[in-house]
Amino acid sequence: MKEYNINHLRELEAESIFVIREVAAQFENPVMLFSGGKDSIVMFHLARKAFAPAKVPFALMHIDTGHNFPETIQFRDELMDETGTRLIVRYVQDSIDQGKVVEETGFDASRNKLQTVTLLDGIEDLQVDCAMGGGRRDEEKARAKERFFSHRDEFGQWDPKNQRPELWNLFNGKKHMGEHFRVFPISNWTEMDVWQYIYLENIKIPNIYFSHEREVFVRNGNLLSVSDFIPMRDTETVEKRIVRFRTIGDATCTGAVESEANSLEDIIEEVAASRTTERGTRHDDKRSEAAMEDRKKEGYF
Amino acid sequence: MSDKTSGYLDMELLRFTTAGSVDDGKSTLIGRLLYDSKAIFEDQMEAIEISSQKRGDEEVDLALLTDGLRAEREQGITIDVAYRYFATPKRKFIIADTPGHIQYTRNMVTGASTANAALILVDSRNGVIEQTLRHSYIANLLQIPHIIVCINKMDLVDYSEEVYNKIKEDYKRVAEKLNIEDVRFIPISAKFGDNVVDASEYMDWYQGSTLLNLLETIEIVDDRNHQDARFPVQYVIRPQSDKYHDYRGYAGRVASGVFRPGDKVKVLPSGLESTVKSIDTFDGELDMAFPPQSVTINLTDDIDVSRGDMIVSIENSPKVEQEIDAMICWMNERAMMPRGKYTIKHTSNEARCMVRDVKFKVNVNTLEEVTDDKLVGLNDIACITFKSAKPLFVDPYKENRITGSFIMIDEGTNETVAAGMIL
Structure with a gap:
């Protein structure tokens, strides 16, 4: 029966397409969250596959902290043009200006946590009933318990003790x-799967995922990119290093890794040999043991 | 590209579930599989070392790797299904890690619903106990195709072949009673890694595979039903563009069987017949589609098809029924209402239903059928008859895990209250 074999990437792809189509069928006004990072790029690619030859029947939504890598924004805009997709951008700066959130201060200040308020406001204003996200269960231990279809109460909160059981591929939306859902179509993908799939499908990604020279400084063992958003301590010094990014998030809390990998093959081999998780470069998860769990309960991605 | 990179592109996916309590060493076994297959990273290891120190443990507790939420870490319990991932050059694995306490039958059922294989842990000092029976019953109820009985803590019984054989014989009687077809046995020590990833030095008498080797090689392709062509329509694709203005494609995932262009098909519930014109994907047309592929089917005739309909083989159709017998597992704290009305989700179809009768409940510890207690509460398994407001297109769960399964939803709270398997 070899002829009915399907490899793991095609099986994951089929599952994700199924989930994305369920969203389009079960919800009135869904959006797909898009950050310009590799996971959301893959998720969007799967959405295009799910509805071809028609266009993707929902808008993408970017929660913009204002602390971006310029390469990511340029990439995002080009992709939207090329595919004719509608993009909604909501700015954390607006939430700050409206006095809904207060900007953190200090050297380690980040807008990462503030995004939650901007996101929930966007969901409410636009009457979004489902927001798809590129979260993966292998990323973090609180995410390991997340459902494909994750119910949020009218305050946008996640209650991990009271999740709906999810059986077979029968999704209850x-x-x-006033309530909404978060749906995670690539729940079952690992970092490795994502890279293999990008390779297999020849998907374009922002160039900062590949090796390049960059001005960085070391903080808490992370290599942070020198930028206007991050105040440096007197003891910290700027160095030029050959680096790439394993994840792309808010520039204030996403560290680079030293790497010579400048092709997808190189990256796949690097990921295979890596002894740390990609979240190891994320400053925001190190704040406490349950940092992600707490943010998720509040309504984070 | 190197062989190493290309190798990763051609792995199969195996989903398995684990059943056993903390005392059986389940978390340790999962920790061991992840650790020995190098799926645990330094920063994760560091994090659990710090947690272990904080709690004053002397050794690093591998179980902490699989305890996700703060409440669980504080109470030392697992409250929900967690999913773990690891890969070897041969396969990618998804573990549905479910707690084994009696009150968590619902979690086991959840984890089992998508599994290709189940690991059932038996403590070699205790042998086959009530809990083993319960886990096996559920694995079989959910029709997990392969059962692997891991006889654990062999180090505590001097790696005795006699103990192993006794448990094996006891379990075979259970398997026979439950009609479990494929069951395999492995003597292991999760704590020391014997026969988990590497063969044991202490059990020369065991000639079989290690656990990982077995997981890598169990044949799973044939577990899928390639006989009965079933395609639940999930979404209708109608591009509003000049190029495709007449295009009308039926998007969905092949539930079972094989579809090819030219195949004669029938659409349920209308019963109208047509022919598969093409099987479309983003990457072009396919010669055939089989489970679990997600594709878009085009028919030669312009007939009315919408979500909830099912495209099936003309020779072999599911039953079209409104009065259905099923086994259910109740998953909600609010007990099932006698003659209660619920919403059923079955494939892409949805219907209201009314529970007509509770034929019996199953005592999962003794496997006896109980007929004098009709109250179906949390974690109960029961045989019911329900009537749906419109016809459903069903196959027995034993023949088709997709067209034979459904969930029940409470119309007031919207919660998923039961999992059902059609008889």
Whole structure:
């Protein structure tokens, strides 16, 4: 029966396409969250596959902290043009200006946590009933317990003790007014799967994932990119290093790794040999043991 | 590209579930599989070392790797299904890690619903106990195709072949009673790694595979149903563009069987017949589609098809029924209402239903059928008859895990309250 074999990437792809189509069928006004990082790029690619030859029947939504890598924004805009996709951008700066959130201060200040408020406001204003995200269960231990279809109450909160059981591929997206869902189509993918799939499908990604020379400085063992958003301590010094990014998030809390990998093959081999998780470069997860769990309960991605 | 990179592109996916309590060493076994297959990273290891120190443990507790939420770490319990991932050059694995306490039958059922294989842990000092029976019953109820009985803590019984054989014989009687077809046995020590990834130095008498080797090689392709062509329509694709203005494609995932262009098909519930014109994907047309592929089917005739309909083989159709018998597992704290009305989700179809009768409940510890207690509460397994407001297109769960399964939803709370398997 070899002829009915399917490899793991095609099986994951089929599952994700199924989930994305369920969203389009079960919700009135879904959006797909898009950060310009590799996971959201893969998720969007899967969405295009799910509805071809039609266009993707929902908008993408970017929660912009204002602390971006310029390469990511340029990449995002080109991709939207090329595919004719509608993009909604909501700015954390607006939430700050409206006094809804207060900007953190100090050297380690980050807008990462503030994004939650901007996101929930966007969901409410636009009457979004489902926001798809590129979260993966292998990323972090609180995410390991997340459902494909994750119910959020009217305050946008996640209650990990009271999740709906999820059986077979039968997804229950029923909700009351004011509630919404977060759906994670690539739940079952690992970092390695994502890279292999990008390679297999020849998907374009921002060039900062590849090796390049960059001005960086060391903080808490992370290599942070020199930028206007991050105040440096007197003891910290700027160095030029050959680096790349394993994840792309808010520039204030995403560290680079030293790497010579400048092709997808190189990256795949680097990931295979790596002894740390990609979240190891994320400053935001190190704040406490349950940092992600707490943020998720509040309504984070 | 090097062989190393290309090798990663051609692995199969195997999903398995683990059943056993903390005392059986389940978390340790999972920790061991992840650790020995190098799926645990330095920063994760560091994090659990720090946690272990904080709690004053003397050794690093591998179980901490699989305890996700703060409440669980504080109470030392697992409250929900967690998913773990690891890969070897042969396969990618997804573990549905479910707690084994009696009150968590619902979690085991959840984890089992998508599994290709189940690991059932037996403590070699205790042998086959009530809990083993319960886990095996559920694995079989959910029709997990392969059962692997891991006889653990062999180090505590001097790696005795006699103990192993006794447990094996006891379990075979259970398997026979439950009609479990494929069951395999492995003597292991999760704590020391014997026969988990590497063969044991202490059990020369065991000639079989290690656990990882078995997981890498169990044949799973044939577990899927390639006989009965079933395609639940999930979404209708109608591009509003000049180039494709007449295009009408039916998007969905092949539930079972094989579809090829030219195949004669029938659409349920209308019963109208047509022919598969093409099987479309983003990457072009396919010669055939089989489970679990997600594709878009085009028919030669312009007939009305929408979400919830099913495209099936003309020779072999599911039953079209409104009065259905099923086994259910109740998953909600609010007990099932006698003659209660619920919403059923079955493939891409949805219907209201009314529970007509509770035929019996199953005592999962003794496997007896109980007929004098009709109250179906949390974690109960029962045989019911329900009537749906419109016809459903069903196959027995034993023949088709996709067209034979459904969930029940409470119309007031919207919660998923039961998992069902059609008889």
